[in-house]
Amino acid sequence: xxxxxxxxxxxxxxxxxxxxxxxxxxxxxxxxxxxxxxxxxxxxxxxxxxxxxxxxxxxxxxxxxxxxxxxxxxxxxxxxxxxxxxxxxxxxxxxxxxxxxxxxxxxxxxxxxxxxxxxxxxxxxxxxxxxxxxxxxxxxxxxxxxxxxxxxxxxxxxxxxxxxxxxxxxxxxxxxxxxxxxxxxxxxxxxxxxxxxxxxxxxxxxxxxxxxxxxxxxxxxxxxxxxxxxxxxxxxxxxxxxxxxxxxxxxxxxxxxxxxxxxxxxxxxxxxxxxxxxxxxxxxxxxxxxxxxxxxxxxxxxxxxxxxxxxxxxxxxxxxxxxxxxxxxx
Ligand SMILES: C[S@@+](CC[C@H](N)C(=O)[O-])C[C@H]1O[C@@H](n2cnc3c(N)ncnc32)[C@H](O)[C@@H]1O
Numbered sequence: 001x002x003x004x005x006x007x008x009x010x011x012x013x014x015x016x017x018x019x020x021x022x023x024x025x026x027x028x029x030x031x032x033x034x035x036x037x038x039x040x041x042x043x044x045x046x047x048x049x050x051x052x053x054x055x056x057x058x059x060x061x062x063x064x065x066x067x068x069x070x071x072x073x074x075x076x077x078x079x080x081x082x083x084x085x086x087x088x089x090x091x092x093x094x095x096x097x098x099x100x101x102x103x104x105x106x107x108x109x110x111x112x113x114x115x116x117x118x119x120x121x122x123x124x125x126x127x128x129x130x131x132x133x134x135x136x137x138x139x140x141x142x143x144x145x146x147x148x149x150x151x152x153x154x155x156x157x158x159x160x161x162x163x164x165x166x167x168x169x170x171x172x173x174x175x176x177x178x179x180x181x182x183x184x185x186x187x188x189x190x191x192x193x194x195x196x197x198x199x200x201x202x203x204x205x206x207x208x209x210x211x212x213x214x215x216x217x218x219x220x221x222x223x224x225x226x227x228x229x230x231x232x233x234x235x236x237x238x239x240x241x242x243x244x245x246x247x248x249x250x251x252x253x254x255x256x257x258x259x260x261x262x263x264x265x266x267x268x269x270x271x272x273x274x275x276x277x278x279x280x281x282x283x284x285x286x287x288x289x290x291x292x293x294x295x296x297x298x299x300x301x302x303x304x305x306x307x308x309x310x311x312x313x314x315x316x317x318x319x320x321x322x323x324x325x326x327x328x329x330x
Pocket of ligand 1: 133134161164166167169170193194246265269
C-alpha cells in the first residue's frame with residue numbers, strides 16, 4: 001500500500017513511495033523495467049535527497065520573509081553587516097564572544113533551515129541545504145529523456161549545462177552516458193564557480209536590479225562540484241570543466257558539436273551569452289533546455305530575443321512550471 005504520494009500542482013503523480021522502495025513516475029510515463037532505468041531513477045532521488053526524505057531528510061535554506069523583501073534584506077545584510085562583522089573580527093577580535101552571543105544567533109534565526117517539503121523538492125521549488133540539484137524530478141526526467149534520445153537516434157555531439165551550481169544535472173548527464181555505454185561524448189560543466197555576475201545595466205537593461213549575485217549560497221567551488229561527481233563514481237575523463245564567466249569561457253570553449261544544450265544561468269546576460277556561443281554548435285536533432293523560462297522573465301526575454309533574431313520556429317515544449325525545451329529541426 002502506498003505510504004506517500006507526491007503530486008504537482010496540476011495533480012500529476014510524481015511518485016508513490018511504497019515501503020520506501022517502489023516508485024512510479026506517471027508524469028513522464030517512465031517505465032522502471034531495466035537496470036539502467038532503475039539506476040537512473042534512484043540516482044535522481046539521491047541527487048534531490050527525495051530518497052528517504054521521510055526519515056532522514058535534507059532541509060530547505062530560507063531567509064525569513066518572502067520574495068523581494070527577503071532579497072533586499074539579504075543584500076543589505078551581505079553588503080553592510082557581513083563586511084562590518086568581518087572587519088571587526090580582524091581589528092577587534094576581543095569583541096568576538098559578544099558578537100557570537102548576539103549577532104550569530106540573530107543571523108541563524110534569520111537564515112534558518114525549514115524541514116524538507118517533498119512536494120516543493122519534487123517540483124524544484126526550494127533551495128536545498130544539501131542536495132546536489134535544485135531542479136526537481138520533472139526537469140531531471142527531461143534531461144534523462146533528452147540524453148537517452150540523442151543516444152538512441154545517433155545525434156552527434158557532447159552535452160553541456162551552463163550554470164551547474166552543485167553539479168547535480170551534469171552528474172545525471174554523465175550517468176545516462178554511463179548507463180547506456182557511451183564512451184565518446186563529453187559532459188561540459190560550465191560555471192563561474194563563484195556565483196552569478198553583478199548585473200551590467202548598460203549592456204543588459206533586462207538584468208537591472210537583479211540580486212542573484214548577492215547570494216553566497218549560489219557560489220559553489222569547482223572542487224566541491226568535482227567531489228560531488230566523485231561521490232557517485234562519475235568523475236572521469238568524459239567530464240570537462242569550463243571555469244569562468246560565460247562571456248569569457250563559452251565563445252572560445254574547445255567544443256566542436258553539442259547534442260544537448262542546457263541553460264540554467266538565471267539572468268538575461270547568462271542566457272544570451274550561452275545561446276550566442278553554443279546554439280550554432282547544436283546538431284540538428286539535438287535538444288536545447290531552458291531551466292528558468294517560466295520563472296525568470298529576464299531569462300525568457302533572452303530566449304525570445306534570440307529565437308526572433310535567428311528565426312527559430314520550433315515549438316517550445318513545457319517541462320514543468322518553469323522549464324522548457326525544444327528539439328532543433330534545422
Ligand atoms: C540556479 S544555479 C544552477 C542550478 C543547477 N543547474 C542545478 O542543477 O541545481 C545558477 C548557476 O549559474 C551560474 N552562473 C550564472 N550566470 C553565470 C555566468 N554569466 N557565468 C558563469 N556562471 C554563471 C552560477 O554560478 C550558479 O552556479
